[in-house]
Amino acid sequence: MNINKFGKMSIALICALFICVIAMPAATLNAAGGLKIDSKNFPDGNLRKVVKSYDSNRDGKLSSTEINNIIYLSVVSQKVSNLKGIEKLTNLQSLYCSNNNIKSLDVSKNTKLRHLSCANNKITSITGLGNLKDLSSLYCSNNAISSLDVSKNTNLSTLECSGNKLSKVKGLENLKDLKYFYCEKNNLTSLDLSKHTQLVYISCSNNKISSLKLPKGDDLIYLYCSDNKITSLDVSDYLHLSSLKCSNNAISKLVVNNPSLVYLYCSNNKLxxxxxxxxxxxxxxxxxxxxxxxxxxxxxxxxxxxxxxxxxxxxxxxxxxxxxxxxxxxxxxxxxxxxxxxxxxxxxxxxxxxxxxxxxxxxxxxxxxxxxxxxxDYAHIGLVASGKESMMISSYVPMELLESATESADLETEALINAKKVMKLVKEAVNGTGSVDPAPTPKPTTWKVSNSALVSYKPGTDSGIVYATLTGKQAGLATIKCTVDGKTTKFKVHVLYKDVTDRDEFWFEPTRTMTELGVVKGYNKQTEFRPGNECTRAQMVTFIWRLKGEPAPMTMKCPFSDVKKTDYFYKAVIWGNEKGIVEGYKDGTFGPQKLCQRKHAVTFLWRLAGSPAPKPTKNKFKDIKKSDYFYQPVLWASEKKIVAGYSDGTFKPNGNCLRRQMVTFLYKYDKFVNGED
Missing domain, CATH: 3.80.10.10 (Ribonuclease Inhibitor)
Known part of the structure; x- marks a missing residue:
């Protein structure tokens, strides 16, 4: 009996000891004071670098306080391929990991997430979305996702899932608060949005949709449903509809009864x-x-x-x-x-x-x-060139010069330059004879391009018409000169980014202008701008520096520990800090990869202008207070027409500044502030 008791006690003691041994590493970790920022906990070196910026005491570990302080994490464009370790950041509310090489994403432990941006990766599925009850925005475009279940994310107001392999979005009907929905370039065959009464923006182009049910509310402002198989479309109930793009469908009847409609694109249908x-x-x-x-x-x-x-x-x-x-x-x-x-x-x-x-x-x-x-007879057309020695012909590549590819992002087009006719007509107008002079002895046609890195050309003739097939290589401005019979015509070529081709978008002209001035640059060998990406502090200060002509800083020593000489923004940060435009953090870092918020952007531009006192004393934004450090910058930016705010009377100072917003701010600064000089 005693032996049995002893045996049971021994077994119990052994089990207890075994449990203690197993538990020791966790106890040791806690006793050591935190989570080590090493390859075991964060295998990806580039992710590890960003996480280290939250180690305020530089001890190589994250204390429980430091972990709780990490509510925002951005690794945008940091060449990250593995996000293992973020599950330990349990207080995370905003995760931005776009433009990387990530193949899998597990957010099941990050239950406090409100904002998730993982666009432009190689992700095939997102694990744990169902645990994110507070998620309000999800950006997962341009991945390889074939299945997406948002049935439990009932607080979503923004969903961007374009450029994937989706045949449906499961649980979409549960998103009663959805306002912005982007699902273009997928494999959707039908889309029922009838229950989403708060929708403001719908973009479902480039799918296979034959059945599209629109919201029953009247808040809709933007509807983009081009390149589908839609046969009927009724938008007559939407009094606030501003932009409708439904080209390349099979629509035979379209009722336009929209007093606010500004843009209507309905090409290539059966109307x-x-x-x-x-x-x-x-x-x-x-x-x-x-x-x-x-x-x-x-x-x-x-x-x-x-x-x-x-x-x-x-x-x-x-x-x-x-x-x-x-x-x-x-x-x-x-x-x-x-x-x-x-x-x-x-x-x-x-x-x-x-x-x-x-x-x-x-x-x-x-x-x-x-x-x-x-x-x-073409004789009288010469009046168009009256008093001109030559005609300046401006065009876009790609553009709808012949409108044969209305919404194409292809960088190759054929632009017909009727140079021979133009030159004869110009000669007639100068002489004022009312008839075309006899053509002189033909001279060889010559072409010259100002920047072959941006655009190439292949000349040709067809029935007496001189033309060139243009191929855009990189976004920017080039000039082509065509000389026919001794007369020269200049042809301006604005090569656009693949993803900025719609001249009706508010960021089109700012992006084109700032790119041609060398202020902003794109991705993928200067062929993509990615207007929906968030703008980082490093990008913003660099753009401001370029806008000022890339001035040399007074010193080449950077005061911030997280800015290296090899960084593209090295000189820009030093110069911006010297001029009092940008500041760092108390821990001696600059935080180059932290996202730039709207309040930061206007403050930087205000300081760039010399911190002038705004003329207006009345604040029109209900979410801006006099006690805010950015109060005067916002009033000044509003006065200078740099910012306009939102339709609900707010400025949204804490909103992340997207690249399309940033480039527009810079463009308006250059136009309304620099333009005053």
Missing amino acids: TKLDLSEAPALRSLQCSGNKIKTLDVSSNKLLTSLSCHSNGMTSLEFGKCKELITLYCNDNKLKSLDLASMKDLLILLCQNNKLTELDVKDNEKLTLIDCVNNDF
Whole structure:
């Protein structure tokens, strides 16, 4: 009996000792004072570097206090391939890991996450999404995700899952608070958004959608559903709808009854008529590639851009469209065009019609005209170039020069430069004879490009027309000179990023301009801008430095421990700190990879301008207080038209500054502040 008791006691003691031995490492870890920042806990070296920036006492470990302080982690564009270790950061609320080489993502232990951005990786699935009850924004675009379940993420207001392999988004119907939804470039065949009454922005282009059910609410402002298989679309209930893009579908009927509609792109459908009388705010219309025989835009007096080519159109009524700047009505059956009221018209493409005459004497701002293959004598067209030795022809690559690829991001296009005709017409206008002079002895046609790194060309001729096939290589500005019969025409080529081609987006012109000035640069060999990416502190100070002409700092010694000589932002940070534009943190770091918030961006620009006192004393933003350190910068930036705020009267100072917002701030600073000098 005693032996049995002793045996049981021995077994119990042995088990207890075994348990103690197993538990010892954890006890030792706690006794040692924290979580070691080593290859065992954080295998990825680049992730480890970022985590070390949270080690305030530099002891190589994260204490429980330091772990609790990590509510925000950004490893954007840091060449990270393994996120193992983030599960230990249990207080994390914002995780930004876009633009890396990550293949798997497990957030099951990060239950406090509110914001997750993991776009532009190689992720096939996200584990643990169901545990993130407080998640309000999810950005997982441009990965290889084939299955996405958001059924338990009922607080989501923003969901971006474009560029994946999704055939459906499971649980989408549960997201009652969803406002922004991006799912383009997937394999969706149907999409039911009827229960999402708060949706403001829908982008579902480039799928295989044949059935699209829209929200029953009236908050919708943006609807992009191009390149699908949609046969019918009813948007008549959306009084606030501002932008509708539904090109490249099979839509046969489209009712436009939207008083706030500014942009309408419905090219390459099966439309036979289009009534625009109830769209008085319309500024840009693309309805090419349909079967619209007659088009009346006389009610659209704010219209600045019209593309209606390739319709077989016999009648085009303008009324008094005084604001029109670009008109593409080529490849129709038009017999007349009344352009008299269009004093600001810059580009006119009306080739391949049945025009018997063309009067452009009142269109003095025209820089590009193509009217070949019509039924009139070209003699009087020379008036367009009256008093000019040559015509400056500006174009975009890629652009809809012939509107044959309306929303293509392809960097290759064929731009026809009717140089021989233009030169003869210019000569006629200079002589003022009213008839074309006999052509001189033909001279070789020569081409010259200012920057072959940006664009290449392949010259050719077709039926007497001199042209060049242009191929864009990198975003930027180049000039091509074409000399025909001794006369030279300059051809400006603006090579665009693949992902910034829509001239109606607010960041289009800022991105193009700041790129051509060398202020901002892109990714993937300067072919992508990635406007939706968050902007880091390092990027912002570098862009400001470039905007000032890359001035040399007074010293080459950097005061911040996390900024190295090999970093592209090394000089920019030193200069920015010397000028009092940017500051570091109390621990002696700069935090280059920390995201730049809106309040930071305007404060940097305000300091760049010399910290001027704003003229207005009244604050129009309800979330900005006098006690805020950024109070004066925000008032000043608003005064200078650099920032406008949101429709609800807020500025959202703590919102992360996206690259599209950042480049717009810089553009407006250059325009409204530098432009005053």
